[in-house]
Amino acid sequence: MTIRKSTAMIAAITMLAVGACAKKAPDTLPPAPEGTGTDTGVDTGTGVVPGSQEDFVANVTSDRIFFDFDQYNVDAQDQATLQSQAQWLQRNPAVRVTLEGHADERGTRDYNIALGERRANAAKNYLASLGIDPSRISVISYGKERPAAIGSNEEAWAQNRRAVTVVIGR
Amino acid sequence: MFLRPISLSFALLLTSAPALAQTAPTPPAVTQTEPRETIEGTLSQERTVIGIPPFATASVQTVAGLRTDSLGRQLADVIAADLERSGLFEPIGPNGVRAITRAEVQAPRFGEWQARGAENVVHGFVDAGSNGSLIVGCYLYDTALGSELVRKGFEIQPADWRRAAHKCADAIYSRLSGEAPFFDSRVAYIAESGPKGNRIKRLAIMDSDGGNHRFITNGQALAISPRFSPDYKKIVYVSYLNNRVRVFIYDVASGTQKLVTESANATFAPRWSPDGTQILYSMAVGGNTDIYRISANGGTPVRLTTAPGIDVGGSFSPDGRKIVFESDRSGSQQLYVMNIDGSNQQRISFGGGRYATPEWSPRGDLIAFTRMGGGEFRIGVMTPSGGGVRMLTNSWQDEAPTWSPNGRVIQFFRTTPGREGKSSLWQVDLTGVNLRRLPTPQDGSDPSWGPVLP
Secondary structure (H helix, E strand, O other), X not given: OOOOOOHHHHHHHHHHHOOOOXXXXXXXXXXXXXXXXXXXXXXXXXXXXXXXXXXXXXXXXXXXXEOOOOOOOOOHHHHHHHHHHHHHHHXXXXXXXXXXXXXXXXXXXXXXXXXXXXXXXXXXXXXXXOOOXXXXXXXXXXXXXXOOOOOOOHHHXXXXXXXXXXXXXX | OOEEEEOOOHHHHHHHOOOHHHHOOOOOOOOOOOXXXXXXXXXXXXXXXXXXXXXXXXXXXXXXXXXXXXXXXXXHHHHHXXXXXXXXXXXXXXXXXXXXXXXXXXXXXXXXXXXXXXXXXXXXXXXXXXXXXXXXXXXXXXXOOOEEEEEEEEEEOHHHHHHHHHHHHHHHHHHHHOOOOOOOOEEEEEEEEOOHHHOEEEEEEEEOOOOOOEEOOOOOOOEEEEEXXXXXXXXXXXXXXXXXXXXXXXXXXXXXXXXXXXXXXXXXXEEEOXXXXXXXXXXXXXXXXXXXXXXXXEEEEEEOOOXXXXXXXXXXXXXXXXXXXXXXXXXXXXXXXXXXXOOOOEEOOOOOOEEEEEEEOOOOOOEEEEEEEOOEEEEEEEOOOOOOOEEOOOOOEEEEEEEOOOOOEEEEEEEOOOOOOOEEEEEEEOOOOOOEEOOOOOEEXXXXXXXXXX
């Protein structure tokens, strides 16, 4: 897993955030057939099911945001990522997500569960502030139980201090 | 589980070994008049040499598939291992030691043991009892004085033979150290396997020496932070069953479990009250974590903390009147003490670094904790008012202390760094010496040591 924060993407998102409403690239996918009883998605030929995790990851800046050591504030980069997620969620109003909060291994187990809760909730609250119905978002903290990077160095820890948005269905 | 202490009376010995009285040799006369010094009330690194030959049997019989003669050796093995692990004793035997006769049990050859340097000697027997039970007796002698110091007898079901050994070791340890017993106790912990990024974590239980190991959960749901109830009948722990973080009470006898409380929020970090009637847990609501107390039978939880931030964990004082817990309300994790109704919350940790996972000693005089600083986690102790901080371990990550029933030994788990980093269970004396790794079939974490069995 690489940490990629494209400057171009952030610029595009910033434009969106100020209401420019210009997508970086046109959505090549047909609109999902909402509420037609076929909401398990249709094969679009690209293999990506609209409203799926794959669709989500392909169309947002990132599925995750990162935090400083023992912190849970959503910084400007995180806001840009969450804005892209909010737009996707607005395009897929029937989709629900789980926000997974995680911590690096440099905290005690129980505290890290509480810290992961803080991080997941910080992300949830920001999405809600962008107009996403909080009832569509559940949170779970994994504390230090599920590291994304398994090294014991600053690079690995930085990848593990995260909140990940996971599509759980409609 | 069945273990009944019995009095090793003359009559019983006659019953189980009628020929003893006539054939027992007379104990040799005490030739040394200078009284031997015993270790009293303090843990020392000087070890007492103690002879432990295999336990004798009146006649070799097979009870529930166990031969009494091989059991005699296993009993001595467990006792020798217990005493050696305490750090206070240097056992001689049962390996490399002549098997004693049934008659010798009450008439040791003191001169022979003195010649081997043994200050004390343990003799015992295991005989078939009535109704498929076993009778185990053990005796502790002072070889220089030629005197008997301790005798213990137990009627046990064969499956519980290890408990008889632990009870014998406890009696010996207590008599010679002046400390309360602790070997006949159990540990709940988390058995770990699989890659670091996707560990399988199973609830498991074992005796304090690693014997009678048993996996409780199958690993499909992540299990963490178990605590044995004081009567060992239940285990409270956190399960990620159905991708939620919730506290369950597992019933050991029935193999069933129930939620401690129904909530849409994450509940974690459970702890029993000393009398087993109450459970502390932490609950995160909108990212804010507080500590609650609830009856072990359910009912309405009582919220104990209200400060913004993370209030988590907690451990009752042995008298059940106070709770030590951790909070980051000051800006970093520190330890606080409050009354059990949540009143009078006072910070007690003020040294450098972050303090976490406080556990009140069963003796009440100390609180063990994890201190984080300089990139390391270490185990330490302080008084309930925060004084007398002493660090006991020094490694990359030592976390989550739990006390032996007598408050003299602390178990914890140690994690190694890196991509292949693993966790294992360790223990250390209160004095910071006698650091040892506990044997477990897989990697281990989150130990929880229970009280001495009745």
